[in-house]
Amino acid sequence: MEHGSFTNDSFASFTLAEEDHTLANAVRFMLNQELVNAVFDLDLVSVYVVTNHYYLQLYSPRVTFAGYSIPHPSLECVNVRVQTTGDPAREVLKDACQELMLMNRHVRSVFDKAVSEFKVEQARLAAEEEKKKKAEEEELKKQRDLLASMDIESD
Amino acid sequence: MVTEEDKIFAKNFRIDDLSDVPAGLPRHRKLKQNRVVSKKDASVDTADAIYSGGYVSSGVDNSVKLENFYEDFKVDVISCTETDMEFDMIGIDAAFANAFRRILIAEVPSMAIEKVLIAYNTSLIVDEVLAHRIGLIPIAADPRLFEYLTENDQPNEKNTIVFKLHVKCPKGQPRLQVLTNELQWLPNGSEFLKETGGSTSTSNSKPKTYTSFSCSQDSLPEFAESPITPTYLDILIAKLSPGQEIELEAHAVKGIGKTHAKWSPVGTAWYRMLPEVVLLGEVEDEKAERLVKVCPQNVFDIEDMGNGRKRATVAQPRNCTLCKECIRDHDLVDLVDLRSVKNHFIFKIESTGSLPPDVLFTEAVKILEDKCELVIADLS
Numbered sequence: 001m002e003h004g005s006f007t008n009d010s011f012a013s014f015t016l017a018e019e020d021h022t023l024a025n026a027v028r029f030m031l032n033q034e035l036v037n038a039v040f041d042l043d044l045v046s047v048y049v050v051t052n053h054y055y056l057q058l059y060s061p062r063v064t065f066a067g068y069s070i071p072h073p074s075l076e077c078v079n080v081r082v083q084t085t086g087d088p089a090r091e092v093l094k095d096a097c098q099e100l101m102l103m104n105r106h107v108r109s110v111f112d113k114a115v116s117e118f119k120v121e122q123a124r125l126a127a128e129e130e131k132k133k134k135a136e137e138e139e140l141k142k143q144r145d146l147l148a149s150m151d152i153e154s155d
Numbered sequence: 156m157v158t159e160e161d162k163i164f165a166k167n168f169r170i171d172d173l174s175d176v177p178a179g180l181p182r183h184r185k186l187k188q189n190r191v192v193s194k195k196d197a198s199v200d201t202a203d204a205i206y207s208g209g210y211v212s213s214g215v216d217n218s219v220k221l222e223n224f225y226e227d228f229k230v231d232v233i234s235c236t237e238t239d240m241e242f243d244m245i246g247i248d249a250a251f252a253n254a255f256r257r258i259l260i261a262e263v264p265s266m267a268i269e270k271v272l273i274a275y276n277t278s279l280i281v282d283e284v285l286a287h288r289i290g291l292i293p294i295a296a297d298p299r300l301f302e303y304l305t306e307n308d309q310p311n312e313k314n315t316i317v318f319k320l321h322v323k324c325p326k327g328q329p330r331l332q333v334l335t336n337e338l339q340w341l342p343n344g345s346e347f348l349k350e351t352g353g354s355t356s357t358s359n360s361k362p363k364t365y366t367s368f369s370c371s372q373d374s375l376p377e378f379a380e381s382p383i384t385p386t387y388l389d390i391l392i393a394k395l396s397p398g399q400e401i402e403l404e405a406h407a408v409k410g411i412g413k414t415h416a417k418w419s420p421v422g423t424a425w426y427r428m429l430p431e432v433v434l435l436g437e438v439e440d441e442k443a444e445r446l447v448k449v450c451p452q453n454v455f456d457i458e459d460m461g462n463g464r465k466r467a468t469v470a471q472p473r474n475c476t477l478c479k480e481c482i483r484d485h486d487l488v489d490l491v492d493l494r495s496v497k498n499h500f501i502f503k504i505e506s507t508g509s510l511p512p513d514v515l516f517t518e519a520v521k522i523l524e525d526k527c528e529l530v531i532a533d534l535s
Contacts, residue, residue, distance in 0.1 A: 002534070016530060022257040023526045029250035033218040061218075094534050101527040103224055107244075107251070108520045111230045114242070115513045118232035 002090060011065075012089040014080045024068040024078040030096035030103075031066035031082060062087050180215050188217070191428065193477050193493040203249060203497060219248065233501075240512035243429070244500045252426050252500045258519040261412040264298045265420035265509040266316060267291075268405040272347055272365060275402040280393050285401070288393070289320075290417050292335055293386040293507035294407050298420075300377050304408045310344075310366040312375070316383055316407040317341040317366060324395035331395040336388035338405065342378065344368035347404055366406070386508030420515055422505040428495035430475035434467065436490050443467035446491070449481050473501075 004012030016023065065083040082089040180188060187200045188210070210217045227246035234241045244252060271286035278285070296316060304314040318338040324331035344366035372378050393401060412419030432454055438446055439460075446467045447455045456470035475493065482488045504512040 014534075016533075019526065020257075022254045022262070023523070023530070026250045026254045026523070027527075027530075029248055033220075090534050094531050097527040097530045097534075099221060101524050101531075102221060103251070104520050104524045104527070106225055106228060107230075107247070108517055108524075110228055111242075111513075111516060111520070114230040114232050115235060118235055122235075 004089065009088040009090065010086050011083040012081075014082070014090075014093060015077050016080060017077050019078050020070065020076070021078075024070075024080060026100055027080060027093070027096055028066055028068050030100045031063050031093070033099075034061045034063040034092070034096075035066060061085070062092055180210060184210070189497045190431065190494040191497060193479055193482075193495070195479065195482050195488055235511075235513055237511055238506050238508060240504045240506075240516075242502055244426075244502055246498055247500065248498065249500075252502065254523055255502075255516065255519050256424050256426060258522050259421050259424040259504060259515060260419055262522055263420050263515055263518050264303075264409050264411050265418050265507070266294045266296045266298050266301060266407045266409055267415070267417040268294070268318070268407045269304075269410065270406040270408075272345075272404040272406070273402075274347065274404070275400055277399045278393050278395055278401050279399075285393060285403075289403075289405050290415075292338070292390060292392075293509065294383065295386040295508045296383045296407070297377070298409050298509055301409045303410070310406060310408075312344065312368040312370055312372050314408060315344070315366055316372070317344050318405040318407070319346065319403075320392075320405065321402045322395065323400040324397050326397045328397055330397070332391055333393045333395060333401065334388065335385040335390040335392060337392070338385055340383045341404075342372035342374075342382075345404055345406070365404070420507055420509050421512075422507055424502075424504045424515075426500040426502040428497060429499040429501055430472055430477055431494040431496055432469045432472040432475050433492040433494065434469060434490060435492055438467040438487070438490050440465055442486055442490075445484065446481060446487055449484060449487075451478065451480060452476055455481075 001015045001017070002012050003015070062084050063082065064085055065081065068078050068080045070078050080093065082093050084092050179185075186192075191201050192199050224246070229243075229245040231243040231245065232240075233243065268290045271289050273282050273286070276282055276285060280288070294316065301316075302314045304310060308314060317340070319341050320333070320338050322331065322333050322337050345364040347365050349363040349365060373382065395401065410418035443455075443457055443465050447453075447457055452471075452474040454469060454471055454475045455467050458466045458468045460466050477493055477495065479493065481491050482493065502516075504515060506512045506515055510518070
């Protein structure tokens with residue numbers, strides 16, 4: 001649910017029902033990736049010129065404030081506040097969620113790959129161990145046989 | 156006197172073009188950015204400076220960009236068995252690690268016994284305590300094969316697992332331990348008859364029980380080969396003296412740890428930052444021996460330098476628990492730096508047996524994805 005203003009959609013609060021720190025903190029983290037420091041916001045251009053000439057290319061922040069709170073521990077909801085430099089807050093929040101989802105998808109694929117690689121490696125090591133054991137046993141048997149045959153000869 | 160040449164030079168001058176100006180953050184700022192340092196009385200630089208404008212005046216974009224994340228994120232599996240798993244997550248923020256941990260503990264579903272129908276209980280343990288104990292028994296059943304039992308639902312083969320427990324300690328025998336191996340799976344559902352209102356008209360139809368299974372669970376392909384049992388068959392439920400008896404039915408349903416901890420699919424899931432132990436100077440001879448001796452985790456080792464001289468080295472920094480025992484020493488405090496890497500997490504998952512830990516983690520990430528999707532759908 002969105003609590004915003006009719007005239008200016010660049011700031012709004014959102015109530016996410018049945019959510020807690022789990023989602024809200026991750027969403028806030030994503031929103032903060034687009035955060036512009038209020039001091040710099042006052043005089044964007046001059047600060048960037050002074051500090052860095054290539055900075056504007058890298059960095060186009062849209063968020064001036066992002067935060068969340070849980071109104072009461074017994075309420076199952078969180079309030080997320082988003083204030084932007086002009087874009088609709090709703091779109092910025094949606095983008096943050098979208099990006100969060102893509103990151104999760106990437107985490108999942110990397111994790112699955114790492115686990116399957118680990119399992120293949122474990123299987124290979126186990127097979128190698130088995131092979132080594134077998135070879136050792138055979139060697140032992142050979143020696144025993146050799147010893148036995150020598151005994152017969154001596155007889 | 157400023158010449159024309161100087162003016163042109165000044166106009167074109169860019170400090171970043173000089174060969175001896177380092178790009179990015181200087182070393183000491185970088186250390187502050189991505190290490191927590193455990194000092195003698197408190198840790199410093201604990202804050203995650205991950206907010207994109209934090210280093211703007213140094214010309215460094217500190218934000219996490221999707222492209223960078225795709226390149227930098229790494230997972231390193233250390234160990235993985237049927238129940239336990241340890242892996243390293245590198246290049247991710249604590250917000251994510253914590254979200255995964257919280258979801259693993261509280262929001263990944265599993266099966267647990269929710270209803271216990273007690274027909275007979277003469278044991279010392281009262282009914283409600285017995286029911287609570289039985290509820291906490293981990294069940295080795297894949298929760299993805301079941302549906303949630305909602306208030307209006309009839310318990311059926313898709314949402315309920317029924318176990319029977321009937322044990323009696325005969326007179327003249329020694330005391331009997333009732334273990335979880337006595338829980339017997341009933342694939343056809345409840346065997347207890349529901350009391351009907353005394354009408355005889357239904358006498359030829361199937362008698363009504365506490366569940367309404369339309370088919371036997373062991374006819375389903377998922378369970379045909381492997382019957383459902385508790386994960387561990389040696390958990391003590393109760394002790395019976397001679398002559399005592401327990402007869403009951405336990406109904407397991409799907410749920411999440413948020414509702415009750417018995418539905419948590421993990422014993423625990425936790426993470427810590429990778430410890431980094433750095434010797435700031437040469438630690439030699441007597442000091443080196445002291446350093447090795449003082450560390451309870453055997454992080455340090457002694458290196459022989461010849462001529463009877465010894466030097467301390469950091470052999471196993473991963474073992475460090477940041478107990479700070481080494482920096483309590485007045486001589487050593489300035490020589491040892493205990494740090495934690497802010498974006499490198501050692502993650503451990505201990506499964507209770509419903510699913511292997513690697514599957515649990517994948518499920519947890521999926522749940523976070525679903526949450527995002529829900530918010531996006533809600534705002535569209």
